[in-house]
Amino acid sequence: MKAIVVSDETAGTAGMTLVDRPEPPPAINDVIVQIHASGFVPTEMEWSSTWTDRLGRDRTPSIPGHELAGVVTALGYGTTGVSVGQRVLGLADWHRDGTLAEYVAIEARNLAPLPGDVDFTVGASLPISGLTAWQGLFDHGRLRAGQSVLAHGAAGAVGSMVTQLADEAGAYVIGTGRAADRQKALDFGAQEFVDLENDALKDVGGVDLVFDVIGGDIQKRSASLIRAGGTLVTIVGPPDARPADGLAVDFVVESDRAQLGEIVQRVRDGRLRTNIGDVATLDDAVGALNPSERRNGKTIIRIRA
Ligand SMILES: NC(=O)c1ccc[n+]([C@@H]2O[C@H](COP(=O)([O-])OP(=O)(O)OC[C@H]3O[C@@H](n4cnc5c(N)ncnc54)[C@H](OP(=O)(O)O)[C@@H]3O)[C@@H](O)[C@H]2O)c1
Numbered sequence: 001m002k003a004i005v006v007s008d009e010t011a012g013t014a015g016m017t018l019v020d021r022p023e024p025p026p027a028i029n030d031v032i033v034q035i036h037a038s039g040f041v042p043t044e045m046e047w048s049s050t051w052t053d054r055l056g057r058d059r060t061p062s063i064p065g066h067e068l069a070g071v072v073t074a075l076g077y078g079t080t081g082v083s084v085g086q087r088v089l090g091l092a093d094w095h096r097d098g099t100l101a102e103y104v105a106i107e108a109r110n111l112a113p114l115p116g117d118v119d120f121t122v123g124a125s126l127p128i129s130g131l132t133a134w135q136g137l138f139d140h141g142r143l144r145a146g147q148s149v150l151a152h153g154a155a156g157a158v159g160s161m162v163t164q165l166a167d168e169a170g171a172y173v174i175g176t177g178r179a180a181d182r183q184k185a186l187d188f189g190a191q192e193f194v195d196l197e198n199d200a201l202k203d204v205g206g207v208d209l210v211f212d213v214i215g216g217d218i219q220k221r222s223a224s225l226i227r228a229g230g231t232l233v234t235i236v237g238p239p240d241a242r243p244a245d246g247l248a249v250d251f252v253v254e255s256d257r258a259q260l261g262e263i264v265q266r267v268r269d270g271r272l273r274t275n276i277g278d279v280a281t282l283d284d285a286v287g288a289l290n291p292s293e294r295r296n297g298k299t300i301i302r303i304r305a
Helices: 009-015 120-124 127-140 157-168 179-187 216-223 257-268
Strands: 002-005 017-020 030-039 067-075 087-091 103-107 111-113 148-151 172-177 192-195 207-212 226-234 246-250 276-281 298-302
Touching (some): 030 120, 067 103, 067 120, 067 127, 087 120, 087 127, 111 257, 127 207, 127 226, 148 157, 157 179, 172 179, 179 192, 207 216, 216 226
Parallel strands (some): 172 192, 226 246
Antiparallel strands (some): 002 017, 030 103, 067 087, 087 111
């Protein structure tokens, strides 16, 4: 099969190469999926799981990409819950070969059905950004209607999902980002926008939940805005800052079939819009994942036409 591999941690995404690899065999509880479209998070080359297995042993050359939409072609011994020929989407294991390839071996529990009226390109854009937003807002942030949310990077992949889901849940959403992102964040449902390079974050006043996708100084300044009993949720590693009277939570997104179902249903009925930028083929993936200009939405690699 054709696959993108990486073997040099210092080379970043520029070190990606398109190679021929054997198709992966299904292990117990695995599913083989013929991938139609794959998502990629631009920071994957910084994750240790891209380079090692769970015991810290080198696993290069490894295949990056951890979200997919495709069709089941084979099942491993004992695998239940999905069938050959079924359309699926899902979140691949961080420590195994990923989805920038024609086939992936993935545990059945990491997959959810993809309805026939949802395009594979759309399906591949949802697992990481959708599940991260869902889990950060509702599982970790315990968001309730009427609360206020500071959604950082609101025009980005995760932030645009956070903005829409929080808005739908009845929260007041203040989006942030660069000056050029203002209209996009407002279109995704933010009631206000803070240009992090030109506006004063402190003018926001108090908020109940900060959803941090940036970290550093912006995280620190945001923590001080959190009202008593509120929460800082961050997805960029252990928090450097804590609210004076509240919780600070960092987490890594997990597969959840029921939550993926909720997200896909919202896309189908129009409550949730995807944030897709460039769509490229596997042959053109290395160039597309190393853009010369700023990304405007998530890059999706369309593996099969
Ligand atoms: N823990 C988890 O489970 C998890 C899951 C998903 C993602 N993540 C992490 O979360 C981060 C965001 O992921 P993503 O896919 O949403 O990325 P993304 O699509 O690039 O979104 C990030 C957004 O924030 C903006 N931004 C970043 N730094 C900024 C700054 N200093 N001032 C103003 N705007 C700024 C970006 O603008 P520019 O493009 O101009 O920088 C972009 O619009 C990444 O570090 C990723 O690894 C973690």
